[in-house]
Amino acid sequence: MRRGRPGVPPRGTAERTLVSVDGTGAAAAAEPVPQSRPQPRLWHVTLSVSGAEAPLAEVRRALEQLAHDHPFLLTSRYAGDHAEIRYWEEARDLHDAAAIALRLWGEHRSTANLPPWEIVGLEVIDRETYHHRIAQGYGPAPATPVGVHPY
Numbered sequence: 001m002r003r004g005r006p007g008v009p010p011r012g013t014a015e016r017t018l019v020s021v022d023g024t025g026a027a028a029a030a031e032p033v034p035q036s037r038p039q040p041r042l043w044h045v046t047l048s049v050s051g052a053e054a055p056l057a058e059v060r061r062a063l064e065q066l067a068h069d070h071p072f073l074l075t076s077r078y079a080g081d082h083a084e085i086r087y088w089e090e091a092r093d094l095h096d097a098a099a100i101a102l103r104l105w106g107e108h109r110s111t112a113n114l115p116p117w118e119i120v121g122l123e124v125i126d127r128e129t130y131h132h133r134i135a136q137g138y139g140p141a142p143a144t145p146v147g148v149h150p151y
Contacts, residue, residue: 040090043097044130049105050082051117056150058113059083063148065112070104076148082117089124098124 059078066085067073073087085104091097105119125133 040092042127043089043091043094043124044127045085045087045089045097045101046121046123047085047101047104047119048082048121049085049115049117050120051115053080054115056080059115060148060150062112062114066108066114067148069108069112074146077151078148079151082120094124094126098122 056078059080063076063078063083063085067076070087072089073085075086077084089097089100091100101122101124102119105114105117108114109116
């Protein structure tokens with residue numbers, strides 16, 4: 001059984017102690033420095049896609065499958081040549097949330113049989129901004145109930 005060194009916290013703990021060495025080689029312990037990892041946050045994502053005209057029934061079925069595959073999907077609005085998808089994403093920061101959102105359509109294209117449309121718009125905002133916008137009466141208002149709906 002391996003034991004840790006005295007004064008050195010075990011690996012994986014939240015705090016690490018910095019140690020300085022003076023001119024004689026003797027170590028002097030300094031104050032512990034907390035090692036914090038950013039906690040995941042909720043981000044409201046609006047993804048807009050468009051492309052060549054597709055049958056409405058096929059677009060609806062594909063978006064319903066996407067909603068089944070991606071359980072945080074809030075609402076989808078669609079027409080024969082474009083769609084808007086709104087959902088919540090849990091991510092460490094905006095960059096991660098945007099990267100996940102930009103992959104969503106392509107990664108689910110074959111499994112949900114989504115039209116071969118391209119992403120033409122992306123908005124990612126934090127939860128506080130979303131609720132502030134709603135309270136002020138502007139922003140990505142929940143125009144449609146949860147689910148898949150035509151424009």
